[in-house]
Amino acid sequence: MSENSFGRLFRVTTWGESHGPAIGCVIDGCPPRLELSESDIQPWLDRRRPGQSKYTTQRREPDQVKILSGVFEGKTTGTPISLLIENTDQRSKDYGNIAQSYRPGHADIAYDLKYGIRDYRGGGRSSARETAMRVAAGAVARVVLRKLVGPQLTIRGALTAIGPLSVDRCRWDWSETENNPFWCPDAQCVEGWTGLLDSIRKEGSSIGALVEVVAEHVPAGLGAPLYGKLDAEIASALMGINGVKAVEIGEGFGVVPLKGQENADPIRHAISGTGPHFLSNHAGGILGGISTGQPVVARMAVKPTSSILVPVPSINSAGQDVEVVTKGRHDPCIGIRAVPVAEAMLACVLADQFLRNRGQCG
């Protein structure tokens, strides 16, 4: 049994491989009569596109999206929206050396163990090339949220650590994320990250990172207890991104040393008189699996890229022990390009949960 779809009412199915002719997705369940054009999607894809700095893979793809169905005279029709991106910079020869050997840390061996066959070109279906379609679907989810919730709902992401170097949260400035190649919200951190990644690149190695995504002005009430909790679905969506090894909501693993009174977010009546006012947000905007109206905050730890120039022991399909060195074009820090992907996954979950909540609660 295969699983290439996610979401319940806003349902996204992706298809395609790294080195096939194209990748695509089908979004089923998008509400009708929403204005949608390629220009709503393309800017988000441009944020994820490779080759924008020396700190991401040098694969050069314009990632030009085409809407093939589901939109008529500039509006969604309620029928499946099909999106397509052509692959234009495949270089299969880069991967000849991994055709028979397994990259340690990558999905090669697991695909062979499961399917007994694998498209080794660029990692095939396990390549993060597929995440372009998640970003495209996320752009459509943003259109749904903008129209049905309002423009005040924002979904933003940032890189908060590369290796041992973390941002100083006191200097957090969202506008800074647009001023450097790392989506870093702390301007003073950028120089250190640059030096670190330059030396990692020279070694032919890679390094891990931490990504944070925040959705603000999320209406209270999203989330479907008990088995469709908002936090559970966000965790699943983020954990499903290639290379993600841990997800936290709100205080996350930080709850361990806390006492109850430190972790509980005190509540007062809002001065405006409408609704509650929380004095802190350890919960990450979600209680009982339901959004409270506070910012929804999630973090994900992204592993160091496994395709590296440093030799790592492995085996080949002929049964020999080998040393694997992966030539080709790779992200020295996956976390950087994972930021727009994390934002997109959060957008898809929120759009889906919004529609489900509307279905049950009106």
Ligand SMILES: Cc1cc2nc3c(=O)[nH]c(=O)nc-3n(C[C@H](O)[C@H](O)[C@H](O)COP(=O)(O)O)c2cc1C
């Ligand atoms: C945006 C993005 C870019 C990635 N680029 C690479 C890459 O250049 N080389 C690589 O080995 N892995 C890369 N990965 C990670 C692999 O796709 C991932 O490690 C692989 O599919 C195995 O899955 P797993 O790490 O979740 O077990 C990238 C992941 C993301 C999200």
